[in-house]
Amino acid sequence: MSLAIPPGRARQPRMCRPPHRGGTSLALLVVGLLVGGHAQAQAPQKPSSPPPFKVLRAEEDYRYLRAPDAPRAPLDGLKYLPLTESGSVFLSLGGDLRQRVEYYRHPDWAETPAADGAWLQRYMLHGDVWLWNLARAFFQLKSGWTLGREGGPGPTDEDRLDVHQAFVELRPWERADEGLQVRLGRQELQFGSARLISVREGPNVRRTFDGARTRLRFHRWDLSAFVVRPVATEPGVFDDGPVRSQGFWGLYAVHPLPVLPGGNVDLYYLGFSNSQARYAQGEGREQRHSLGTRWWGTSGRWDYNLEAVLQVGRFSGAPLLAWTVASDTGFTLEHLPLSPRLGVMADIASGDPDAEAPSLGTFNPLFPRGSYFGEIALLGPYNFIDLHPVLRLYPSRSLALSAEWTGFWRQSVEDGVYGPSGVLVRAPGGSRSRWVGHQVNLTADWELGRYVHVYATASRFFAGTFLQQTGSSRDVDLLQAEVSVRF
Numbered sequence: 338m339s340l341a342i343p344p345g346r347a348r349q350p351r352m353c354r355p356p357h358r359g360g361t362s363l364a365l366l367v368v369g370l371l372v373g374g375h376a377q378a379q380a381p382q383k384p385s386s387p388p389p390f391k392v393l394r395a396e397e398d399y400r401y402l403r404a405p406d407a408p409r410a411p412l413d414g415l416k417y418l419p420l421t422e423s424g425s426v427f428l429s430l431g432g433d434l435r436q437r438v439e440y441y442r443h444p445d446w447a448e449t450p451a452a453d454g455a456w457l458q459r460y461m462l463h464g465d466v467w468l469w470n471l472a473r474a475f476f477q478l479k480s481g482w483t484l485g486r487e488g489g490p491g492p493t494d495e496d497r498l499d500v501h502q503a504f505v506e507l508r509p510w511e512r513a514d515e516g517l518q519v520r521l522g523r524q525e526l527q528f529g530s531a532r533l534i535s536v537r538e539g540p541n542v543r544r545t546f547d548g549a550r551t552r553l554r555f556h557r558w559d560l561s562a563f564v565v566r567p568v569a570t571e572p573g574v575f576d577d578g579p580v581r582s583q584g585f586w587g588l589y590a591v592h593p594l595p596v597l598p599g600g601n602v603d604l605y606y607l608g609f610s611n612s613q614a615r616y617a618q619g620e621g622r623e624q625r626h627s628l629g630t631r632w633w634g635t636s637g638r639w640d641y642n643l644e645a646v647l648q649v650g651r652f653s654g655a656p657l658l659a660w661t662v663a664s665d666t667g668f669t670l671e672h673l674p675l676s677p678r679l680g681v682m683a684d685i686a687s688g689d690p691d692a693e694a695p696s697l698g699t700f701n702p703l704f705p706r707g708s709y710f711g712e713i714a715l716l717g718p719y720n721f722i723d724l725h726p727v728l729r730l731y732p733s734r735s736l737a738l739s740a741e742w743t744g745f746w747r748q749s750v751e752d753g754v755y756g757p758s759g760v761l762v763r764a765p766g767g768s769r770s771r772w773v774g775h776q777v778n779l780t781a782d783w784e785l786g787r788y789v790h791v792y793a794t795a796s797r798f799f800a801g802t803f804l805q806q807t808g809s810s811r812d813v814d815l816l817q818a819e820v821s822v823r824f
Contacts (some may be wrong), residue, residue: 383407387787390431390823392538393525394463395475395502399429410787412824425469435459437541437819443811444487445715445762446800453487457494457541461501471509475524477502481542492758493540493707496570499577501525501545518552523568526550528561528589529603529631530642531706532663532718539708542570547579559591567704584610585703598636603644605629609703614652616699617753617761618692621653625701640680641666648700655695661686661702661718667727675730682727688720688749692765699752707757710743711778713796713815716762719755721773722746735784745773747803754803767807774801793818 383401387410391397401407402417403424418428437457444453463477479501483494504522511517525545528534537544548565564586566579587607594600607627614623629646642665650657667680686700702709702718709718710725725743732738747754753765754773776798783791794817800810 387413389787393527393536394431394433394461394477394823395465395504395525397429397431397465400467400470403427412788415824420466425467427467429465429467431463431465431824433459433461433821433823435819435821437817439712439815439817442814444813445809446798446804446811446813447809448811450487455486455494456484458482458484459541463502470511471507473506473508475502475504475506476500479542483541490572493537493542493570495572496542496577497572498574499571500575501543515554515556517554520550520552521548523547524550524565526563526565526704528605530633530644530665532644533607533627533629533646533703533705535704535706537704537707539706539712539714544568544570544704544707546585548585557593561589563587582612584608594632594634597632597634599634600632600636601634603629603631603633605631607703609701615759615761616652616689616697617765618689618697618699619653623650623652623657623697623701625650625657625659627703638669638671639667640669646700652697653695655697657697659687659698659700661700675732678727678729678731680727680729682725683723684718684725685722685748686718686720688747688752690749690751692751698749701759705757709757710745711741711776711796712794712817713776713778713798713813714757715776715798715813716745716773717755717757717759719759720748720752721754722748722771737780737782739778739780739782741778741780742775743778744775745801746771747773763804763807768803770802770806772801773803774799788822788824790821790823791819792821 381398381401383404386408399416402409402413415430418430420426420428439455439457441453443451458481460480461477463475466474478498479496480498481494481496483490486494500523502523502525504520504524507519509517523545525536525543526534527536535544545568546565547568548563550561550563550565553560567583567585568577569580571577585608587605589603589605591601591603594602609625611623614621625648627646627648629644631642631644633642644663646661648657648659661684663684665680665682667678669676669678687698689698699720705718708714710716710723723743723745725741727739727741730738750769750771751765753761754763756762776796778794778796780794781792785791794815796815798813800812804810
């Protein structure tokens with residue numbers, strides 16, 4: 338399921354057994370089957386023009402192409418291939434191709450290698466079989482390759498050939514913009530602004546999960562429940578499998594919020610277990626429960642996205658308490674040339690206040706975007722404070738230019754700094770400074786028609802006092818360009 342992301346931030350061993358988590362999916366299925374006897378599933382209304390491709394390709398719905406006068410684009414013949422005379426059973430095909438070149442100078446703030454260049458390739462192909470508006474089967478292959486990386490591919494750089502998604506979906510009830518879906522198998526998940534659950538679009542290999550998910554849309558509520566395990570990214574051929582040491586389950590709800598102009602509210606609970614968790618404090622079993630809310634929307638020239646999360650649980654048998662607050666607010670001056678958007682993001686996430694105490698205070702962002710603070714991807718959203726003003730210009734409807742500055746501080750001086758995957762990249766010992774550093778990003782984002790997308794970025798990270806006092810601290814440069822094709 339992909340929920341709307343407002344303008345602004347376009348932002349990875351046994352499962353514990355919490356009560357009733359499997360029962361939620363079963364209950365929604367039973368409700369849907371009962372309701373389905375009174376409301377027949379139906380195809381979506383015909384759009385006025387071919388819809389854009391989605392980040393989550395499994396959320397695309399081409400049933401409208403059954404209508405002879407439906408709007409069509411080149412290659413739409415692949416989107417609707419009837420398998421029966423009536424056309425109610427059909428096959429839809431699609432794919433993604435991305436080619437990226439990047440150049441790092443002093444990656445990870447290190448003296449060596451002085452430079453590191455790579456060519457990253459991503460190939461994905463999917464097929465989607467629809468059965469009488471009541472069910473579907475979705476299958477997607479992926480192939481990711483990396484050439485030229487110093488020391489070989491990183492953890493999310495390469496997966497030569499594997500099954501990315503393979504699920505069946507029951508749709509027993511559907512009426513206008515309401516309905517029930519029950520999905521079983523390997524699938525992508527992304528919710529909200531992708532701060533806690535994301536497909537990890539930035540890195541070369543996207544993230545997926547094995548398990549079950551239900552989605553119920555009713556009376557302007559959009560309700561989801563899921564029980565899954567993350568899938569490990571392995572570099573070989575058909576060798577990906579669930580991470581047995583981790584379990585993930587949750588409830589996510591979205592609803593309009595009239596008290597705010599143009600407002601919406603997300604309410605969610607997320608449960609996570611990891612028998613091999615690692616923090617600056619040490620390693621142990623972690624069970625974490627996240628309670629969060631997000632208020633977001635657009636009103637006139639203003640857009641806003643405010644989110645707060647409280648986490649409780651246990652780590653190595655001791656109490657766990659962590660939290661985060663995030664904001665992204667912008668103002669678009671549409672009457673000026675280039676329609677500039679002035680925005681500012683400000684975030685804070687707790688760190689561990691005392692590494693010697695058994696309790697843990699480090700916030701865990703769960704499954705966030707791999708390039709959380711930009712494509713330079715040096716830091717992850719753990720134990721941090723950031724301030725992030727943005728200027729975005731629109732020379733045309735298809736081209737966006739951005740200039741960004743981001744400053745980073747440690748929230749707790751007793752905790753270290755972590756990478757995007759949650760690995761501790763610099764321990765806290767040796768410095769009491771909060772100042773980690775700052776970075777500048779310049780980006781260009783260009784949609785060349787319906788099928789081709791071009792993206793380029795130039796970034797520099799300036800090492801701050803904490804990095805200078807605790808190890809290698811060379812400033813890091815990144816140049817990156819990519820072309821992607823979707824069909």
